[in-house]
Amino acid sequence: MESGSLLIGGAWVDAHGANRENVTSPFDGSTVGTVAVAGVDDATRAIDAALAGFEKWKRTPAHERFAILTRAAALADDRAPEIARIIASENGKSLLEAQGEAGRSGDIIRLAAFEGSQLYGDSLPLDANRGTGFDKIGFTLRQPVGVVVAISPFNYPALLVLHKLAPALAAGNAVVLKPARATPLTALALAKCFQDAGLPDGVLNVITGPGGVIGDTLVRDRRVRKVSFTGSTAVGEHIASIAGIKKLSLELGASGPVIVLDDADIDAATTSIALGGYINAGQVCISAQRIIVHEKIAADFLDALTPKVKAIRVGDPFADDTKVGTLISRAEADRVTASIRAAVESGAKLVTGGEQEGTVIQPAIVANVDPYSPFAQDELFGPAVAISTARDVAHAIELANSTAYGLGAGVFTNNMSNSIRAIREIESGVVHINWTQLWRADLMPYGGFKSSGIGKEGPRSAIEEMTEVKTVIMHGTPWTTP
Ligand code: NAD
Secondary structure (H helix, E strand, O other): OEOOOOOEOOOEEEEOOEEEEEEEOOOOOOOEEEEEEOOHHHHHHHHHHHHHHHHHOOOOHHHHHHHHHHHHHHHHHHHHHHHHHHHHHHOOOOHHHHHHHHHHHHHHHHHHHHHHHOOOOOOHHHHHOOOOOEEEEEEEEEEEEOOOEEEEEOOOHHHHHHHHHHHHOOOOOOOEEEEEOOOOHHHHHHHHHHHHHHOOOOOEEEEEOOOOHHHHHHHHHEEEEEEHHHHHHHHHHHHHOOOOOOOEEEEOOOOOEEEOOOOOOOOHHHHHHHHHHHHHHHOOOOOOOOEEEHHHHHHHHHHHHHHHHOOEEEOOOOOOOOOOOOOOOOHHHHHHHHHHHHHHHOOOOOEEEEOOEOEEEEOOEEEEOOOOHHHHHHOOOOEEEEEEEEOOHHHEEEEEEEOOOEEEEEEEEEHHHHHHHHHHOOOOOOOOOOOOOOOOOOOOOOOOOOHEEEEEEHHHHHHHHEEEEEEEEEEEEOOOOO
């Protein structure tokens, strides 16, 4: 059983009042470990420690930061099997998926370490500005913002923590991390990699506990210069309303569209959708939730998709043949089942799946979905796809853009003009041609439009957003050449 404390100022400490809680398996309710439950005092203590850590870290040369981060990456590689076990235990995803996630940790840290060593500036052609001559030199200097608060969700407890920590630290910032309440043990195991790699005390602080209690303290504090949040749109909106004057990155919810046009390769499209709609039990912000199929091919498409979805083995995360594990909690599984039922009651057709046993839901296909109904418009975050039809490419794009969200989109077509039209007109932070949106290379810019958020992650983009640009002008005196 894992036992976690808070990491504050380089020490593993109890919460104020020594409060603790169990972390449980979503599959069978067994206790996976215990963690400290931080309160408001602990949040303030963590920010104090981060400020002290930043004073050291901002004066640490980039090559030393790079060396420490690459050591942390090697430790994350070594510990990947153990981290995968922790992810599957506390999150409920299959060990197979957890291994894939944990296996990316070292690479994310290395990519960020490299980008953190590339904080270039620009030289300014000041003499192009009338009234300014060669007696001045201007340039920009990229510097860390200071203390970054990182708040992460449950669904990818390693990946989404590292997409914040690694760039923040690589760029010279200090961090206070608040991982999801359901999945704190993964975050603590990753933090240990950084501590064991020689990160100075206070540069990384981790506090575990209820976001609703400690979140406001972390977000409001004026000494915090950046909040990097991944989670629901509702909490993101709350954070935006109280953060005050500081940098904000918000990676929020979605209801991701996939367009399948009448010239698409149906076999390729259905293979990709049978992954993209169900990986992580659909609990992915870039899940393929709404499938918008050209009406001419709708019947063939459904015939091809159904057996592929029926073949997905769900259940015990640690069983050898399990591809997809559980939802994060019974309440979430009940919510997804209720959404499927409501869609069917209002005229949609359940083609397969939807049976719920505890936190496990059989992968579902719901056809004849009204594209403007809540089942399509709202984020489902569960293992089901909603199928609607479109008359032509213009109608398909109109439906794709019809929700409040805009994170990822997929388009299946073999027509180049339709691809280009979709790329230009879909309102979405990422567009994939001939794959669903459930695909991510860790180095690419990643973030949503509209209610899916503001800002971009991916090491290079995140570092840009976790640094400030200082403009420097050196004033000399004019000289004359003899
Ligand atoms: P959530 O919003 O409930 O929680 C996310 C984090 O915010 C947790 O650490 C939680 O403790 C904390 N939190 C809760 N209340 C807070 C408050 N008042 N102030 C500060 N922090 C608070 O989200 P979740 O259920 O963990 O994750 C699912 C959501 O995350 C989905 O909507 C999903 O789409 C979204 N998500 C988005 C992306 C992306 O890249 N856009 C990636 C993964 C997940």
